[in-house]
Amino acid sequence: MSILAINSGSTSIKYKLIGEGERAIKQGNIQNVKDHLTAIKQALREIGDLRDLTAVGHRVVHGGPKFLAPLLINDENFAELEQFNSLAPLHNPYNLAGIKAAMAYLPQVKQVAVFDTAFYSNLPETAKFYGLPLWLAKKYSIYRYGFHGISHKFVMQEGARLLKKKVDKISLISCHLGGGWSVTAIKNGSPIDTSMGLTPLEGLVMMTRAGDMDPGIIFKLLEIMPGEVNQAKVDELYDILNKQSGIKGLAGLADYQELLAQVSFGGREAKLAFALAINRLVKYIGAYWTLLQGQAEAIIFTGAIGAGNPLTRHQVMKKIECLGKLPMFAIKTDEELMIAREVKELLIKNVNLKMKNNS
Known part of the structure; x- marks a missing residue:
């Protein structure tokens, strides 16, 4: 097989x-x-x-x-x-x-x-809903769906193994840092909040995405950018927020290793982009530490950046020293292996269901 x-x-x-x-x-x-x-x-x-x-x-x-x-x-x-x-x-x-x-x-x-969104299918309503009229959210399915779920689930399982605990007894803060950045709070093996939302645009400052920002900025940009407000202009703004913002927009760099090099050389824009990205991540970790009532057993860094050059995670850990001694793991994610695990589980479940129906 x-x-x-x-x-x-x-x-x-x-x-x-x-x-x-x-x-x-x-x-x-x-x-x-x-x-x-x-x-x-x-x-x-x-x-x-x-x-x-x-x-x-x-x-x-x-x-x-x-x-x-x-x-x-x-x-x-x-x-x-x-x-x-x-x-x-x-x-x-x-x-x-x-x-x-x-x-x-x-x-x-x-x-x-x-x-990816399936990992977050049972988010608490306080994390799932936005402060929008309820009828509007339900009519158009405007909820927090979350992303990088396959990766977060894999490193959760690996974290449980490293801590020698059952998955359903583990509480963690998991940070996936790659092209996209997201952080998830996990309590007793289930996510209770995550930084990405309806789309992958929400949350942390990422390589090319803006992350959290005042929604009024979007209306302001639509107003002041040249041309009438039409679908082409909306698409242009979406492209800016999704592909031209974040670290790339702040520092003019699309390569994270190049950013770190510029930071070490004292480049002003690179230092600003790095500091902004780290600051946003630290804010989320602090908030999730509180949601977990100080019971997080470890913080996990994964993704090409999170599990790569240690400078990023060391800078984060330095800034959260006030939380006390918190074990930190850098775990290389394996989304393909997690996919295979999920497929195997589904196939076994279907076989068992068929046997039960035939008995």
């Missing part, structure tokens, strides 16, 4: 074939993807032997208000999934393109969608 995990992005496709005992049989990362059908075909050729393949698991960033757990894909629910592309336009369409391609080449193999 083997499970193929696919993380299909806009210009890249990561894959990992995982066998018994969670052994990685084959893995790869295809870059500069222009056509997902061709890229998936290339991945399958690179893998070669797929005779023991049981299922393919796909990362899907946003499951909307309907899909709250891993989903066995069919034509009907695939069409439903497409309706949520607007909630994560930079991710979901490409996630689904990967699924469609895999269905075309492996029509007899089970295809399973594993959602």
Whole structure:
């Protein structure tokens, strides 16, 4: 039995074939993807032997208000999934393109969608809701959905293992720092709050995203930017907030290692961007420490930045010394392995359900 995990992005496709005992049989990362059908075909050729393949698991960033757990894909629910592309336009369409391609080449193999948002499906209402009219939130499904859930769940499980505790007894603060940055408060194995919201724009200052800001800024920019307020102008502003802001907008740098180098050289704009990003993260950690009533057993850093160069996490830990001695782990995330775990769990659940119905 083997499970193929696919993380299909806009210009890249990561894959990992995982066998018994969670052994990685084959893995790869295809870059500069222009056509997902061709890229998936290339991945399958690179893998070669797929005779023991049981299922393919796909990362899907946003499951909307309907899909709250891993989903066995069919034509009907695939069409439903497409309706949520607007909630994560930079991710979901490409996630689904990967699924469609895999269905075309492996029509007899089970295809399973594993959602980043599913980890947060049981957020407390105090974290889930915004201060909007309730009828408006319910009519348009305006809630906090959360993101990076696959990664946060994986490092939660690893954190529990390192602390020699059961997952449902663990309380942590988990920081995923990569291209996107998010932080999650976990109590007894379940998230109770997270920094990203309806979309991945909310929360921390990220590599290219602005994060939290006064909503009035958006109205002000729409008013003062040249041209009439139309869809093109809205799209332009969305692009600015999503792709041209954050560290890139503040320091003019798209590479985090280059930012750290500029910080060490005393570059004013780089120092400002770094300080702003760290300050925002520290504020969230402090707030989540309080939500957890001071019972967090560790803080975890993951993602390319979080688990990479130690300067970032050391700077954060220095600023939260007032919280007392808090164990810190840098854990390299493995979203593909987490996807495979979720797929295996779903398949076993379905087999058990079938046996129960037949008995």
